[in-house]
Amino acid sequence: MMPKNRHFETDAIRTQTPSSDQCEHSYPLYMTSSFTFESAEHARAIFASEMEGNIYSRYSNPNTDEFITKVCRLEGTEAGVATASGMAGIFTTLAGLLNQGDHILASRSLFGSSHQILSQILPRWGISFTYADTNKLESWESLIRPNTKVLFLETPSNPGLDLIDLNWAGTLAKAHNLIYVVDNCFATPYLQRPMEHGADIVTHSATKFIDGQGRAIGGIIVGSEEPMEKIQFFARHTGPSMSPFNAWLFSKSLETLSVRMDRHCDNAEKLAKFLGDHKNVNFVKYPHHKDHPQFELAKKQMKRGGGVVCFEIAGGFEKAKSFIDRIKLLSRSANLGDTRTIVTHPASTTHSKLTEEEREAVGITPGLIRIAVGLEHVDDIIRDVQQALG
Template identity: 60%
Template sequence: MKKQLHFETKAIRTQIKTTHEKEHSTPMYLTSSFVFDDAEEMRATFAEEVDRNTYSRFTNPNTTEFIDKMCALEGAEAGYATATGMAAVFSTFATLLSAGDHMLSCRSIFGSSHSVITKFLPKYKIESTYLDLNDTDSWQSKVQPNTKILFLETPTNPGIELIDLEFANAFAKKNGLIFIVDNCFATPYLQQPISYGADLVIHSATKYLDGQGRVMGGMIVGKSELIKEIYTFSRSTGPALSPFNAWVLSKSLETLAVRMDKHGENALKLAEWLESNENVEWVRYPFLPSHPQYQIAKKQMRSGGGMVCFGIKGGLKRGTKFLNEIGMCSLTANLGDTRTIITHPASTTHARLTDEEREATGIAPNLIRISAGLEHIDDIIEDLNAAFGQSK
């Protein structure tokens, strides 16, 4: 029996075959197309009688390696890589949903995912209903005869709420739904939704999978029959990941475990410090005992990850002053970088939501989201402490 490799080893040793040059590190295949030896090979390839590269919108060695590595890390049968995380989200919905279908989603999701679900899918007569994460008993009443998908984020963006994947899978299977999880915040190192029964897992590879704020990318992994449908749709509609970005992302995965360990260590220390800070109303971090879903986090996550959110005393006005006084940390809407990032979701990532929608999602005006970076924790805390003092 073949030995089962550990996560860190699979992230490093999953590679495509070397060329005649016997390179140790996978080369970049920066080509738009691939040539054939003769007309028969070309015909057989396009007839899908043989499996080989034809055109980089379809497949490319660098993209193949990135997909193979993510499948190994998530425990998935197959995958498809896209140009961005939102391309992964939309391609999945557009493939699996048709006019007249209905989907269920947790309410607290990334702002652009909310826009797709509420503004663009209805143009194609696809309806949706949001679920209350704090009232799972009400979920069954939301199921309709035409409901096809259950889409969840856990931890959620930006409120860091958690969903019990075991419960969600049982609910999806009971109702014959395709169970899809956005695993962006946790990464496959901290959480593997497929092991809890998820049919598909989606990532914005732009975030922790890259981990250094360099390139954009998306990933969909899961059951082979579903991925085949998504691939067929995507090879015609064109949301393909570039070979260069695929090469960068595959190399980035080699350090995912050590990076996530440090992100989690810094985030927990930061959350503990914030929880005792007089300038803070509340703190939410999965591995804080005060988190409402702390036991769920301990059950399905290796650590709490790198994301922390808190409510600053003084509301929006104080929050604005606080952000303006930040020195070292970065003010940007990204996350999952080596650099600590501070964001005000209500005015940035979730600004397109109405006030009522933000309130229903738990995005208070004073909510501050932090992506804890890899700097020394004392320097991160010192920067935030100074901003607290100068914003009073």
Template identity: 60%
Template sequence: MSTDNLDPLSKAIRIQTPRTQQQEHSTPLYLTSSFIFEEAEAMRAAFADETDDNIYSRFSNPNVDEFIAKMCALENAEAGFATSTGMSAIFSSMFALLGQGDHLLCCSSVFGSTFTVVTKYLPKYGITCTLVPANDKEAWEAAVQPNTKMVYLETPTNPQLEIIDLEWAGQFSKKYNLILNVDNCFATPLLQRPTDFGADLVVHSATKWIDGQGRVMGGVIVGREDLVKEIYLFCRNTGPALSPFNAWVLSKSLETLDVRMQRHCENALKVAETLQSHPNVSWVKYPFLPTHPQYEIAKKQMTLGGGVLCFEIKGGLEAGRKFLDHLQMLSVTANLGDARSIASHPASTTHSKLTDEQRTAVGITPGLIRISTGLEKVDDIITDIVQALEKSAN
């Protein structure tokens, strides 16, 4: 069956590796490290890139290829490569395309490990980076240098949920002939498609919403075919490959991504609305709350507000830790995008290696709590958060 004329959501369900003689309905696992050739000429042609035959699962496997094809359909991208983790996708998308003497423009509000990569590790190879406040357009303009090659950003950002105008980002990158590289992990391609606004690359930690149940790790890079080709060659030789089993899990997960994200977003909005009036909460931030500073931008480029919200608990660092200790249902873990609701305290965990000044600069306050809203009944989620808030204030 051809999937060419299907909606991307249907493609995420119906794209499938060609069936074997067993006529299986669900794609089987291809747990093999290598693939055989019937003759020397076929093997030569495969290594010469004259055919699409599988060679070695470090860079070519039917399960991985199926997952990539689905992600390309969802993100409206020409090509892709899947990696072992989200961070390997982020690093590879930068390191494969940047070289000594190049300059990177990076949103200052990014995941803690991404911050470390661009400020500590890329400079070791002669790649400089300027961190720019998410929504300071004048600062972005002023930061462009003659050797600037790439723009990297998250939207919504982690964990402050700032929204960057992707239409503006696309125009800005095109104006200066820069590669626009967007981390779309928080929104997923179900809520926004950066390629529609001019993004050249889109990266995901598939460990999060794509998997959706906290089972496996994975990452993926999709985008322009010429750029992905360079990333493929880099990853083929350095080895940050996604395993066939994890790819199989992630491909199956995409079949339910649409219905899962609808419930995640519905629950997150209700939780955010409830917390707005709680006496122990200073502020709440969620992209689809009218009080969000970039609410209009979020409504323009996102179909729903996502499954993550954050708020400031009164009492600072100590209150934030006490809040986590008093939770009874929500999980306290270093992840998000799970069927189970998760609470985290960035100042003491994911962004703890930043200095106080660096955390302040990106809006990570001592009492900031990030909630990844799961699929439980929303009343149960709210009840647990409220009782923990009340106990943490004592």
């Protein structure tokens, strides 16, 4: 039994599956599609859930089991599912929990693919949604319908870094018997633990800061046992499973999550300060920057501000395009959470499938730039941004 009062850093490193008779220090990789049984009775008992055991890696695998156990420990919950990608995690969560005729209340500021799932995919099966504005919390309760089953939000949001009060949302969900789902990808469990604020389910794109090195695609869903049972059933029979190799990578990556996130935050804070003082920048948004409109909330529910900074460059799309093209050291990519700093223009890439009105509603202007701040020396990051700004 693991003690409950261990620090995050220790849990991230020492939450491991017990070693085999080989006494390996690092848990080995189990690259197998299936597992064998000692006898007919052994097989029957495992299939009947009378005893624990692996059957098939689509259902479970020692590597995915360790990764799930570790994230559950770090998020402070009981059960989980590892998926092939972050978006597989979002879809598996919603599809596993909802039935035809159900309704989702979601924060308007969501990742572009999450928006497409809500607006284009789930309606095919009679599941509807309504967006609620992050800056109009007083309107959320009036948007709840008799058939609303899930409250879904991400905070900080992608890419605008809008925040939602997790405690407030938890109270709302409990009052209306809603399943409360939080996409915690930007913050990671090191900076924010939604389960402590009433969440029922937490999702991550493990591709981002959990991996932290741009190597592998994956997602993770963790939460309370009752709602997770439905999600686990859906995942078991539809197969959005994570590969054992990726689970092995992610579990090892979690051992350095706290160290990496502290460096991401250090660099992001300094970059945000630089951008806030630049004459060619209309505004900068970073949760722990004093100019963020929800600075006090960020200080309350996030240990630090995270590794993403966004800002609006003066001059709109043409100036944004010029800035992207002038970058020399940093990477032009749609990913984030890498060791390498990444520059993205959301309006023309990650959120390009939204209409202009939809982008405007969540603050994605033609001049908005998202920088996922990496682990390079911060002076070199700032120097490249400075020369690109002109």
